[in-house]
Amino acid sequence: MEMQQFQYDNKIVRNFIYASIVFGVVGMLVGLILAFMFLFPNVTSGIPFLSFGRLRPLHTNAVIFAFVGNAMFAGAYYSMQRLLKARMFNDFLSKLHFWGWQLIIVAAAITLPLGYTTSKEYAELEWPIDIAIALIWVVFGINMIGTIIKRRERHIYVAIWFYIATFVTVAVLHIFNSLELPVSGLKSYSVYAGVQDALVQWWYGHNAVAFFLTTPFLGLMYYFVPKAANRPVYSYRLSIIHFWSLIFIYIWAGPHHLLYSALPDWAQNLGVVFSVMLIAPSWGGMINGLLTLRGVWDKVRTDAVLKFYVVAITGYGMATFEGPMLSLKNVNAIAHFTDWIIAHVHVGALAWNGFLSFGMIYWIVPRITKTTLFSQKLANFHFWIGTLGIVLYALPMYVAGFTQASMWKQFKADGGSLEYGNFLETVTQIIPMYWMRAIGGTLYLVGVLVMVYNVIKTVKQGSAVQDDAAEAPALAVISPNRLKGEKWHSWLERKPIQFTIYTTVAILIGGIIQILPTIFVKSNIPTIAAVKPYTPLELQGRDIYIREGCVSCHSQLIRPFRSEVERYGDYSRSGEYVYDHPFLWGSKRTGPDLHREGVPGKPFNGGRDDVWHFNHMYDPQSISPGSLMPRYQWLIKDKLDNSMIQKKMEVMVTLGVPYTDADIANAQKSIDEQASKIESKLLANSDINKVFGKDQEVPLKDREIVALIAYLQRLGTDTAVKPKQ
């Protein structure tokens, strides 16, 4: 057979690695700043674009899509070319993929701090960026499948199966969760409302973790661990079962506990079984990765790359054991909304994604620069300080999570009222934990900076990155049909298009079975007659709430537990959310729940007057000493922009919110009237009157704070006087 000469594209691999490192440092640095904001809430006071609520999505997006995303692409481009014995399909598509992705990251880094956000977690980017993501993702897919088609190796290695599943599933998830109706160039409303929006979002959210942070990295594991250990994967058979069962059940597992825990007992139990089943393929994969090191454990002692892989795979095993446990109802009741979840995701991110990326970077960089690593010692130092960082990060957060949950639920000895009725008591208790977390995060980042130095020195001592020459015989043309005696799977494993289709079917089965009920939910939500659409001013206030990322720290979902009903008021009902585009349930309670903030009658939560809210936004610590809430003074200074309100209401009408033509025509007037009432209440306070009572360039009623107060005071009031259902 004639040998064909070709070259592996190393420059694209180098580009993605550099981007991953740069954005990794940025994303982790932002995370560290956020960790310190728990200790010094006003450290960026007065700078809106550096406020906690706006930086938090920047941190998550930078780490997930910029750091981990670029590392995934680097590893996929490196391994795919070599496993398929072919250069990437098209150099232009490779470059378009790289630069397009970086442009999206830059767009995110600009828009998120400016407050352009959909508020849906890990899908915060606004609609034009969503479209760009979809396009660039397709470029990646075409480039990958094109490479597979022109390959010179008959069998498609299992790592590439994971890349294919990643491409297909992320595309499906991203498109369905990002369905939104634009109001303006950088503002849109989710087409789903309330419960439906929540179900679609968490179907996305869970599976984004599965198919952006897990499957591509399993692909990398199946390539780079054998490479570093210089021996084949422990069991290729196990990897086949691992692949199909993982992609098949992952897509159902996340929302299953959300769906079925709400069903009759036998169905709930079955739902739990499903989530627990995910342990099997996950641990199958973990065992397969660890056992690949059989016989080379002595190398782990000296080789930093293998050390990183061992901790990464162990972290994967820990996180995938914890995940199903968290989906058990009784465990979830404790963990949800607490710092336990923060610990859980950081074991996954810091150990699994971070350490696997670092190991891969230390392995690839010397090879593409034709040299050896500048310093094994520094790499080993990075490993140890990073591991210590993970431990110091995760352990205090577990303690904090348990402390929060037990304090939130603790009743007084007489059983009548909450022991810690004031939410603040449960916050000040865990400040030492937040200190330790910040120290752990610092150690981890120091390790990464050491890696940056090591990589720079390695690149400097090596030669410029050149394409690697390679040769392989072309694949003989054989029948597209099954050959005589060829097994069905051997046939499928050499047919990339059919393989992709079957993968899509595998993930769609779970997706469809889950998404169909959520579509039916809309028509099944009992409407509560008392629940009315937001007034124009409240809608404006809600958009400020979204813009400032209040949802990062405040939930709007009171669970049907006695302790929560006692603290926050009657538990939340689905009919109350029918006009919420998007839903704002939140996933973390750094501060108290706000779903019934406007309802009086609870000793410590909600029912405050307008002046309280005004002063609280101006200086939270003056009202609640020790509070973690940052100041939002710009809301008091800035004029509310009402120019889009009618357009917003029209979009809401399209989405099914029953505003009348008269409502829309009178929107400005309605805003003025409602704002004037709030203004007069505020000005009745002598301190506020002293400053804002005189003639102002912008009257108090026209400022953003008034809209936010209107929204907060509305929360929960629709159903407040109604008897229990």
Next chain:
Amino acid sequence: MLKFVKHNLETISGVEIYPIISLAIFFTVFVAFTIWAMTYSKDTINQISNLPLKDE
């Protein structure tokens, strides 16, 4: 938790069948792929699992 979602799903007619179908589908798929993996010949498995090591 999330009991308030319960009502919405209960009102879908025939929703009881969902988890049963789910389990049946999963079980079938799992068995199918286990058989798939077991029918490989040892030679083939050795050869393809060595792919990453022979690619430079």
